[in-house]
Amino acid sequence: MNAVTESHAKQGDADAQFNLALRYQDGDGMTRDFAKAAHWFGKAAGQGHAAAQYSLALMYGKGQGMQPDETKSAYWNRKAAERGHQAAQFSLAGSYEKGVGVPHDRKLAYVWFALAGAKGTKQTNAARDVTGAVSFRIALSAQKGYTVADSNRNRLASKMTQPEREAAEKLAQEYFAKYVLPFR
Numbered sequence: 001m002n003a004v005t006e007s008h009a010k011q012g013d014a015d016a017q018f019n020l021a022l023r024y025q026d027g028d029g030m031t032r033d034f035a036k037a038a039h040w041f042g043k044a045a046g047q048g049h050a051a052a053q054y055s056l057a058l059m060y061g062k063g064q065g066m067q068p069d070e071t072k073s074a075y076w077n078r079k080a081a082e083r084g085h086q087a088a089q090f091s092l093a094g095s096y097e098k099g100v101g102v103p104h105d106r107k108l109a110y111v112w113f114a115l116a117g118a119k120g121t122k123q124t125n126a127a128r129d130v131t132g133a134v135s136f137r138i139a140l141s142a143q144k145g146y147t148v149a150d151s152n153r154n155r156l157a158s159k160m161t162q163p164e165r166e167a168a169e170k171l172a173q174e175y176f177a178k179y180v181l182p183f184r
Helices: 003-010 014-026 034-046 050-062 070-081 086-098 106-117 120-129 133-157 162-179
Strands: none
Touching: 003 014, 014 034, 014 050, 034 050, 050 070, 050 086, 070 086, 086 106, 086 133, 106 133, 106 162
16 A cells, blocks of 8 residues: 555545545455445545545445445435536436435436536537547546436426426526536
8 A cells, every 4th residue: 555645644635535445445455445445435525525425425325335325325425416526416316316315306306417417518529629548438438428317307307397397497507506517
């Protein structure tokens, strides 16, 4: 293990905590340990590190290093989603659509799918400008996620009344200003 990374993590550096958690999660240079990964993700997540919040949500959802807890998974997805994390926004939307860890709420599912798809245009343009095969594949993969989010939002819209869609769209615009624009 890189002593500098662990030292910085212990000193409270959120990026170092996140990176250390990834190393424990993957067994990168050390024995894989989900409980230690969850511990360090939790430290970084508590400091507002969006990727750590999302990673912690996944661990709660899968029960890696802890008991599965859909409520805590949704909580951390919400925290990451509010920091502009697209995958967390998508995941939170699915939670609201299915009522997993949160109450079933079609309007909030619509809103979070809308936000998860909101970055798509910018990402498509970036994909055209990227050099390097790996970066290009990552950009195209992200674009596919945005397309799926848009498709899910449209599917939900078809099941909503006009007033429900209007209320959801209004809320999506409010959330867009709070949870997407500041992170572009």
